[in-house]
Amino acid sequence: MAQLVCKALSLGYEGRCVVNGLNFQVNQGDYICIAGENGSGKTTLMKTLLHLTPPLGGEIITDESFSLEEIGYLPQQRQPQSDFVASVYEIVLSGTIARLKNRAFYGKAEKQTALNSMERFGILDLRKKSFRSLSGGQQQRVLLARAYCAAGKMLLLDEPVSGLDPKFAAEMYDIIEGLHEDGMTILMISHDRKALDYADHVLHIGDTLFFGTTEEYLKSPLGKTFYAYGGE
Amino acid sequence: MGEIITYFQYPFVRYALITGVLISLCTALLGVPLVLRRFSYIGDGLSHVAFGALAIASVLHLTNQMLLVLPVTILCAVLLLRTGQNTLIKGDAAIAMLSVSALALGYLLMHLFSVSSNISGDVCSTLFGSSSILTLDRTRVLLCTVLSLLVTIFFILYYNRIFTVTFDETFARATGVRAGLCNLLFAIVIAVVIVLAMNLVGSLLISALVIFPALSSMRLFHSFKSVTVSACLISVFCTVIGTLFSILCEAPVGASIVACDMIVFLICAGAAKAMRLGR
Numbered sequence: 089m090a091q092l093v094c095k096a097l098s099l100g101y102e103g104r105c106v107v108n109g110l111n112f113q114v115n116q117g118d119y120i121c122i123a124g125e126n127g128s129g130k131t132t133l134m135k136t137l138l139h140l141t142p143p144l145g146g147e148i149i150t151d152e153s154f155s156l157e158e159i160g161y162l163p164q165q166r167q168p169q170s171d172f173v174a175s176v177y178e179i180v181l182s183g184t185i186a187r188l189k190n191r192a193f194y195g196k197a198e199k200q201t202a203l204n205s206m207e208r209f210g211i212l213d214l215r216k217k218s219f220r221s222l223s224g225g226q227q228q229r230v231l232l233a234r235a236y237c238a239a240g241k242m243l244l245l246d247e248p249v250s251g252l253d254p255k256f257a258a259e260m261y262d263i264i265e266g267l268h269e270d271g272m273t274i275l276m277i278s279h280d281r282k283a284l285d286y287a288d289h290v291l292h293i294g295d296t297l298f299f300g301t302t303e304e305y306l307k308s309p310l311g312k313t314f315y316a317y318g319g320e
Numbered sequence: 321m322g323e324i325i326t327y328f329q330y331p332f333v334r335y336a337l338i339t340g341v342l343i344s345l346c347t348a349l350l351g352v353p354l355v356l357r358r359f360s361y362i363g364d365g366l367s368h369v370a371f372g373a374l375a376i377a378s379v380l381h382l383t384n385q386m387l388l389v390l391p392v393t394i395l396c397a398v399l400l401l402r403t404g405q406n407t408l409i410k411g412d413a414a415i416a417m418l419s420v421s422a423l424a425l426g427y428l429l430m431h432l433f434s435v436s437s438n439i440s441g442d443v444c445s446t447l448f449g450s451s452s453i454l455t456l457d458r459t460r461v462l463l464c465t466v467l468s469l470l471v472t473i474f475f476i477l478y479y480n481r482i483f484t485v486t487f488d489e490t491f492a493r494a495t496g497v498r499a500g501l502c503n504l505l506f507a508i509v510i511a512v513v514i515v516l517a518m519n520l521v522g523s524l525l526i527s528a529l530v531i532f533p534a535l536s537s538m539r540l541f542h543s544f545k546s547v548t549v550s551a552c553l554i555s556v557f558c559t560v561i562g563t564l565f566s567i568l569c570e571a572p573v574g575a576s577i578v579a580c581d582m583i584v585f586l587i588c589a590g591a592a593k594a595m596r597l598g599r
Contacts, residue, residue: 135490138493138494140490140493140494156496157495157496159494161490161491161494161495163488163491163494172356172487173352173356173541173542173543173544173547174483174487174543174544175542175543175545177543178483178543178545179487182483182484182492183495185480185481185484185492186495186496186497192478192480193479193480194480216543217542218542218543234491235491238494238495
């Protein structure tokens, strides 16, 4: 079942078009890897899907059974955020903020969601720790747990493993794979060749566009040249 | 001790303490998100804007100067805190530019169209807060109380949204928090607090009231909630001690409060270091 269909989508920001005529479809339970060179518009695509940036053309059709509020988002890690004064619990709990609607405070249901999420990502014992005292890998898990709180059916991950050492990166892929097995739809931006071992589809954006299964992609000239250097 | 009790019999001393405590509570509340968003210097910038607006208001002989000062300061706060959009000049540079130009303009206007014989005295008292807090009347204390209460209520009701937007604005927007509205309200509240605080410590020292309590408690605590609560306690404590000190020693109120904030910061920094070494 298609959750999201993008037709002839044009993307850009500040009036500058970066991608033209993008067509793809996201089905429930898909694991899609978004590849492309730096500056090709991968993050812009995510922001457009989240309605943070308006599309310059084309349309995004969402299924009736699926609403935007069911998307969890893991933004690209910015540096200043890493020294923020906040406990792990506070950050994960903030993932449920969309459910507050017009209420001012979190209720039992939101707190339970946050606790479940922390348990799932193995950070329950870190919940009182300060975010800035954590390692890069742990911080990334906290942010993923926050995204998971917001996600009902789909997760958008913007370079979830960049900057992590291979051990943490492998852990991260396992965690994401676990979510995928539970039926979560995953859209992930990654420069990492390893991501293709997990993804079932690839969306390549840049001068040439590609959308198809991972197998097709790896056989295509585009896939062969892009990963000729073994990825990052 | 007996001396202090005698002083408390004077209403102006009580008024000064009440106003001081309320204002320092507000600045501490807003200081935590401001410091975390790297807007530490906004207190300074906006208070200079307020100073400039005040100079214009007195040149124009306005009876109620707040009618000009408040809107101008609010406008600048909204412009400065507008993030993510294409601003001509970014963050720190914008604040610095606004701050010095407002200060210069204000001083220039006061000189060119002098309304009193003692300009440097007037300027000095606007900048350093003089002892005007000791000359507050009942209505201004009441106004100050109502506004501080509103600020506190705003902060409590918006606490979770302020936290989410401060920590990660992109994520907040993506999950459907109206970050723009949150920023706008926040900017308005900051402007109101800064105009209020000018009474207390003057425009030069407002920055201290905004950043010191937040920085002190960030040495000791590690969650947003505990930092916020302790910043309020530290700020109120310093204001009370500073005010009492200034009354007893006939020292300037604003400078005494800031000195007290500074000492507490040093103590907190030392304590944090000692705790780390002890572990």
